[in-house]
Amino acid sequence: MRRLIGIALLGLFAVAVTVYGQSPATRNPLAGAWRVTEIDDANRPPITNPQPGLYIFTEQHYSFQRINGTGPLPDYPSNDKATDADKVTVFNALYLNTGTYTLTGHMLTTKAMVAKSAFAIGSSNQYEFAMNGKALVLTQKPSGAVIKLVRVE
Numbered sequence: 001m002r003r004l005i006g007i008a009l010l011g012l013f014a015v016a017v018t019v020y021g022q023s024p025a026t027r028n029p030l031a032g033a034w035r036v037t038e039i040d041d042a043n044r045p046p047i048t049n050p051q052p053g054l055y056i057f058t059e060q061h062y063s064f065q066r067i068n069g070t071g072p073l074p075d076y077p078s079n080d081k082a083t084d085a086d087k088v089t090v091f092n093a094l095y096l097n098t099g100t101y102t103l104t105g106h107m108l109t110t111k112a113m114v115a116k117s118a119f120a121i122g123s124s125n126q127y128e129f130a131m132n133g134k135a136l137v138l139t140q141k142p143s144g145a146v147i148k149l150v151r152v153e
Contacts, residue, residue: 030057030103030129034136034149036066041145051093055149062110063098091116106130108138 036053040046051073053066067073073093074086082090097120099113108127112120127138134151 028057028059028103029131030108030136031059032057032151033153035152036147037150038146038148039066039068040148042143053095054152055147057101060100061098062101064095064110066095067093068095069093107141 034055036050036055038046038048039050047070049070051067051069051071056063074089076082076086094116096116097110097112099111101108101110106129108129109124111124112122115121126141128141130137136149136151138147138149
């Protein structure tokens with residue numbers, strides 16, 4: 001009986017070690033929520049203290065939202081009271097893009113299902129990604145624009 005219990009415990013231990021050892025290798029490294037910490041576009045000065053931005057990855061879908069620039073959105077009481085200039089300022093400042101993605105090595109390919117601008121819907125973007133602890137760097141190809149993020153969840 002002792003021998004049978006010993007074999008059963010050894011078997012459970014082996015299964016637990018195998019499952020625990022494989023979990024990180026099969027886990028999607030991007031899955032989670034990421035806060036934008038820096039935006040470096042080759043056509044503009046780098047933004048090292050950006051307005052709020054959040055990138056979210058599930059197993060197959062992504063959602064990118066951020067306010068471009070260094071200033072907050074215009075303050076107005078409601079959309080129906082906003083001036084046309086306020087609306088244009090908000091439109092130009094927002095980056096919104098949501099869809100599906102694939103990973104191949106260190107390349108991220110996104111395909112937009114919903115975007116702020118119609119021309120982006122259905123199109124793909126490629127990013128090379130690098131991770132260091134809770135930090136993520138996305139380098140858009142071929143433009144070279146760099147988005148730095150930190151994991152929040």
